[in-house]
Amino acid sequence: MNTDNTAGLHVHLKQAAPISLDAEFHCATGELIVLVGPSGSGKSTILRCIAGLTMAKTGVVRFNETAWLDTDLGIHLAPQKRSVGMVFQHYALFPHLSALDNITVVLNEASRNNREQRARELLSFVNLQGLESRRPSELSGGQQQRVALARSLARDPEVLLLDEPFSAVDQITRRKLQLELARLRQQLKMPIVLVTHDLDEACILADRMCVLHHGRSLQAGAPADVMSRPDSDSVARLVGLTNVFAGEVIKQQSEPQITLLRWANYTLECRHRPEIRPGETVSWIIPPQQVILHRRDRPSRGERENPVEGVIRDFVVLGGDVSITMFVEDNPDLPLSLTLSSHVAYRNHLGMGEHITVSLLAHGIHLMPQR
Amino acid sequence: MDWSALALSLELAAWTTAILVPVGVVIGRTLARRQFVAKGIVEALIALPLVLPPTVLGFYLLVAFSGASPLGQIYEMLVGQPLVFSFQGLLLASLIFNLPFAVQPVQRAFESLPGDIREAAWCCGMSSWRTFRSIEFPLVWTGVLSAMVLTFAHTLGEFGVVLMVGGNIPGETQTIAISIYDRVQALQDQQAALMSAILLAFSFATISFIYIMNNRTRRRREY
Numbered sequence: 239m240n241t242d243n244t245a246g247l248h249v250h251l252k253q254a255a256p257i258s259l260d261a262e263f264h265c266a267t268g269e270l271i272v273l274v275g276p277s278g279s280g281k282s283t284i285l286r287c288i289a290g291l292t293m294a295k296t297g298v299v300r301f302n303e304t305a306w307l308d309t310d311l312g313i314h315l316a317p318q319k320r321s322v323g324m325v326f327q328h329y330a331l332f333p334h335l336s337a338l339d340n341i342t343v344v345l346n347e348a349s350r351n352n353r354e355q356r357a358r359e360l361l362s363f364v365n366l367q368g369l370e371s372r373r374p375s376e377l378s379g380g381q382q383q384r385v386a387l388a389r390s391l392a393r394d395p396e397v398l399l400l401d402e403p404f405s406a407v408d409q410i411t412r413r414k415l416q417l418e419l420a421r422l423r424q425q426l427k428m429p430i431v432l433v434t435h436d437l438d439e440a441c442i443l444a445d446r447m448c449v450l451h452h453g454r455s456l457q458a459g460a461p462a463d464v465m466s467r468p469d470s471d472s473v474a475r476l477v478g479l480t481n482v483f484a485g486e487v488i489k490q491q492s493e494p495q496i497t498l499l500r501w502a503n504y505t506l507e508c509r510h511r512p513e514i515r516p517g518e519t520v521s522w523i524i525p526p527q528q529v530i531l532h533r534r535d536r537p538s539r540g541e542r543e544n545p546v547e548g549v550i551r552d553f554v555v556l557g558g559d560v561s562i563t564m565f566v567e568d569n570p571d572l573p574l575s576l577t578l579s580s581h582v583a584y585r586n587h588l589g590m591g592e593h594i595t596v597s598l599l600a601h602g603i604h605l606m607p608q609r
Numbered sequence: 610m611d612w613s614a615l616a617l618s619l620e621l622a623a624w625t626t627a628i629l630v631p632v633g634v635v636i637g638r639t640l641a642r643r644q645f646v647a648k649g650i651v652e653a654l655i656a657l658p659l660v661l662p663p664t665v666l667g668f669y670l671l672v673a674f675s676g677a678s679p680l681g682q683i684y685e686m687l688v689g690q691p692l693v694f695s696f697q698g699l700l701l702a703s704l705i706f707n708l709p710f711a712v713q714p715v716q717r718a719f720e721s722l723p724g725d726i727r728e729a730a731w732c733c734g735m736s737s738w739r740t741f742r743s744i745e746f747p748l749v750w751t752g753v754l755s756a757m758v759l760t761f762a763h764t765l766g767e768f769g770v771v772l773m774v775g776g777n778i779p780g781e782t783q784t785i786a787i788s789i790y791d792r793v794q795a796l797q798d799q800q801a802a803l804m805s806a807i808l809l810a811f812s813f814a815t816i817s818f819i820y821i822m823n824n825r826t827r828r829r830r831e832y
Contacts, residue, residue, distance in 0.1 A: 344733035
């Protein structure tokens, strides 16, 4: 099996059963990669394969030059032999031991004093001074998570694995812990792999995110790139994008450089994608923010850009914004979402059943060749 | 009061507990942790002494230990004396009929442990032995204690199997339960009452001890 030899953690796993896996990604030293996908997408299984708790049928897990798993060579190191630290979803703290002893018990230093001193350092690293003698049941969810993080760092791991580490705490604590992790990771010079189903969390924390579905890694990249330029309609839907449609490229135009797309009864001007041949069917997306309402009282020049008509079929006020879904040409198969400030919506007298015209900004249209 | 019968019962109970509890820990932990095809059958076999009439079990053990069986022949060839109606035969039978008392409390204790605790210990670099010693055992020790106490108490009180396999040889195979039976048959009610009271007090004390320990452990885990 081919492997990437660059420094850091390289993972390539493949199996058909019991859980289908076909995932490949790389995480450089100092980088935080987030594996994101819905429940059952194989995220936690991949993490367990990296830790050595589950063995994939075929695959490679390599840290720098050391193979932790290489099924071709018959290598499968036990978790103890892999230099990983892992924070489990429900922390898996040892319930009979204090916060301090949860850490001292895993340390290898010979003397009790050295072990205690190191454990205190780790607890202070995660801001838990003063709670050393408390048992896990006497700690809040956030404090338990910090003990779990401190314990995972006790063996000086070379790779840190975090399995949905914020899922068991309330929203305020979650945001606080996310900020703390973002701060702490600047001092952790190791690849960090975090698993979550929370897209917002992925976007906040990730240097890169890897989108998984049914055990397959569909796309890896910076969160902003994945969210704005998904590789496929599957990725677009998995990362929660609306306005995913199919169309046909009809022409590549060189002056100005645009790609023309046939969609419903419209010909849309799109961001130039010269590699797509005319006649090819593509999926395409446009973010709701790139759909611009035509003002009824004051038409502007911008309205010549991909004008599309439809009827408002959903109108939801969300704080200061309004989320609108219009059916293009009143066709329920063509629901187009846009977001407006509520004052714009009211000034234009928008509401359910109103007929409106919008522009689809050409630079906001992202074409995705179908594979 | 038949002191020799009491001493024999205590000796039998001590040996049974000492041998069976480590075996119970290994079997109980394996059954709690592993899934395999014949697991239901193995669990049923272990639980069988709980539902089988002691005379039935005693009958099969008597047949299996007799000089006509391969086991009885091999034992007699090696040791030079028959297995049936001996203390060793009684001990072997005791190990078999006490198996559920040694295995089940330990198995339940291991089953109550969250599965990821062991894995967390491994991911922290702890060996399987260190994980067992420092993490698993302190969390299941009340189950092991229950197994010890139940095995000991049940051995003291067992009647049917002991009578079938060991007979009723004073000083060799006559336990306190059989001695009580003998006293009743001989109309020595006072002695039978005294020995019965001792067994009753001991059984009540051990069972109370188990319940108190289990309640304390549950309270500690809950708060």
